[in-house]
Amino acid sequence: MEPVSVITGGAGGMGLATAKLLGRQHRIVLCDVRDDRLDAATAALDDLGITATAVHCDVTDADAVAALLKTATDLGPIASVVHTAGVSPSMGDADYVMTTNAIGTVNVNEAFFGVAGEGAAIVNVASMAAHMLPDSLIPSGHFPLAVADRDAFLAEMATACSIAPEEARSGLAYALSKSFVKWYSAAQAERFNGRGLRIVSVSPGSVDTEMGRLEEKAGAGAMVTDAAVPRWGTAEEMAELLAFCVSDRAGYLTGTDILNDGGVIASMTERARRNAAFGQVST
Template structure:
């Protein structure tokens, strides 16, 4: 059977760019919440000689994610899941951002754990935002509840967002939800390895995609200007990294997060150090 790479958010900038890379030697299954964009993505891939199976799926719907994996099983043997589906602060309120980014990751990750065979890899997309918040503001003790009691998890995480005024809570929810993605990708590594599976995350900086540009006026633009590499990253640069992390070449890579932000966090950290002298 064909080796299959399942890409969530597959019609988005990073997802589609990644499909163009992994589609060279894998069957590709794309899911997204927007059918018209899925159709356009499939047509673009077909023009490159890549045949993609498309599935309309909301990753916050656990049953829908189960059906997504059913479809991937029909396409072949699951080799990797590259989970790019997510939303930014400008796309909804704190509850929507938290549910999509955090619980969506659990839904995808737990289906992957239940169904994938030895040697398969799950690569989650976190964010440089997960590297910015001070550790004392991140309610890590609440994180395990996402796997056992999602309602309690959501209530506790939304309470944690109340440190910010109402208008800023979607931004805090984004940073906390991506901190959760980073945690999940580290904390579950030993459990996943028990089945011969890999799990890790990649934290992009400001990437020149439709979703990335939504945050240009909300601080991302200023961070880009002050980065060690003072430009926006490209979807293709992220795609090559995501594809490598999911590949057999990265067989020793698990339980970690890779920050690919053009040096934004490094620059911010050094400027803070110098300012404190």
């Protein structure tokens, strides 16, 4: 049977771009919450001669995710899952952002762990936001609760977000949720390896997609002009990396995060170092 690649958020910019690459060798299963976008995405793939099965799925619903993976395994052995589904700070309140990005990641990864065979790989989309917060603001000691006790996890994350003003909490929730994705993808590597599976995360910078442009006036989007590469990244550039991470060519890659942000974090870090050094000289 033909190997299968599952792409969550598969009708979005990065998801669809990745499907166009993986569809050259695998049967594609696209998952999204918007039926209109799913129809358009499968039609676009069909025009390229790529067979895709569309599944309406909310990744925050564990039963729906289990059904998604069942659909995939009925079609063939799972080669990979590319988990791009997520939301940005402009798309909802802190609880919605945290639930979608963190709990959605747990649901997809745990379902993958349960059904994928040896040699399969999963890549989770984190964010450069996961590289911005100081460790003191990241409640990583509570991160394991996401697997063991969803409600307790969300309660702890709400407490962590409560230090920010109400209007800033969705932004903080986004950074914390993506920090969780980065943490989870490292923390589970040994466990996944026990079943011959690989798990990786990728942290994009500002990407020229529908969701990315929602942050154009603030947050990550405002940093583009100050990056080492002063432009938006493209969905296709991110897709090349995501597809590589789950390919056989990356067979030694697991338990790590790849920052692909056009140099934003590098620029911020170096400028902070220079400012600190200048302050010491000035005094």
